[in-house]
Amino acid sequence: MQKSVSLSPALPPKPKSRSFSFKGFLPFLIPVLVVVIWQLSSSLGWLSTNILPSPWAVLKDGVKLTQTGELPKNMSISLYRATLGLVIGGGLGFILGFLNGMSNTARLLFDSSIQMVRNVPHLALIPLIILWLGINESAKISLVAIGTMFPVYINTFNGIRNVDPDLIEMGKSYNLSKRELFQKIIFPAALPQVLVGVRYALGVMWTTLIVAETISANSGIGYMSTNAEDFVDMETVILCIVIYAILGKISDLVAKSFETLFLDWQTLGRSNN
Template sequence: MSNADHTATFPLPAVARPVAKTAAAPAAAPRRAGLGPRQLLLLSWAAPVLLVVVWEVLAQVGYVAPHVLPAPSKVVRTAYKLATSGTLLADLGTSLVRAAVGFVVGGSIAFALGILVGFSRLAEALVDRSVQMVRAIPFLALLPLVIVWFGVGEGQKIFLVALGVAFPIYINTTLGIRQVDPKLIELGRVQGLSTRQMISRIILPGALPSILTGVRYSLATAWLALVVAETIGAQAGIGFLAMDAREFLRTDVVVLTIVIYALIGVVADSLARLLERRLLAWHPNFGGAAR
């Protein structure tokens, strides 16, 4: 037997064993230096906090006139007075109810139409052109006609919110269904999945990232539509509070309403992100990255 054959018959020498231990080393290696989730969250608030501090300083030294832009401390005192009197909470609750009802109505209709158009070319031919034409019309152009239809009551406001919410959800639902990987659909057919199983296990989960993106956009659009709706004939709501303050040159109240809209937008977007992480826990770019 040759030396090469003789060597091949023996097990691996002990020298080779540390190689396996080295391969497993990255699992025990110290975590890579970087900012954690809490540090990143604090960093994301650094710019807004700095802006408020600069704003307060400029207002206190008189560089910014109080009737043009009141100091943040003045806005906080105004918020406290309105909250303790019950006015602010009542108007905020009214706006939240309008936004929620409009979101549910518009989102449900848009989701149903998006699924229908996403699965059927015939439905696309019948529905999509009309939807895109209505989407191109600005809110302010529709407002006179909506007032004729619904008056200046709650129906007008909910209709405008539902209309604004519908388009992002409709477009992203349709797009998400159309962009599902054909290889996954082919794999489902090979596995013998029924049409219902194909939709529930492959198509809708594959379209979910796009659908949730539409939800995030629609949350912002809901408040934009509500601001427009509450400027006409409203007797309560954050928009009404802003319009009423404008009549009396209460810039502190106007700024307060703007801040409330901004905070509501941040909270709504955070809830949408949380929903993404929960529903897309299987997705490496959403749930996987959050673990």
């Protein structure tokens, strides 16, 4: 018996709900409310400008510093230090995590020592780094590199060590070489954990840079904040804090975009289920 074929046109897709745009605004709702309440409190005199300047005053100060070129210059210097420190520290953490995760001999040789060093607060190394490297760029970049190395290391190491053994056995049953086994099974399975380490390292990166630029620097956002504090320039101090918050948020969005880009196979797998 032949099956009858329906010639009725396919139903058009349902229009997307408008709640999507509202959900997209939700992450910005609390910051916007805080700024509005802050501005109203300053305008009505409930909040003294000696304690906390208004958002409008901070914005005008940012425009002025941008026009003079001081803000773009110091922001570019801070971004350079943060990026280079993250690349060096994150790269070293990934290499060590890869070696110790893949090799039991390397793990027995290096992991215990790395864990001991990891438990030392890296900001406590500032006096030692200054004595070794001075107050030039290498000191600040080295401090950021030390701070960002351990989150990437520990997550890479755990990601590789916690790969499902059944997947590895399946790869071996297909006669995959060690290189193919790593490329096709171990690394994709460990990648979510690695990206968690990178995301955490981005937060440590900005925290470390703030301290480094506040203590020993003649440029950068942290230096601007310290210099403004000496002259009781509250607008610039608040501006620097806001800039760090915005840079941190942008960094987090970049990390999320990498997760979306490299882990789309997880999304497809969940949707198929």
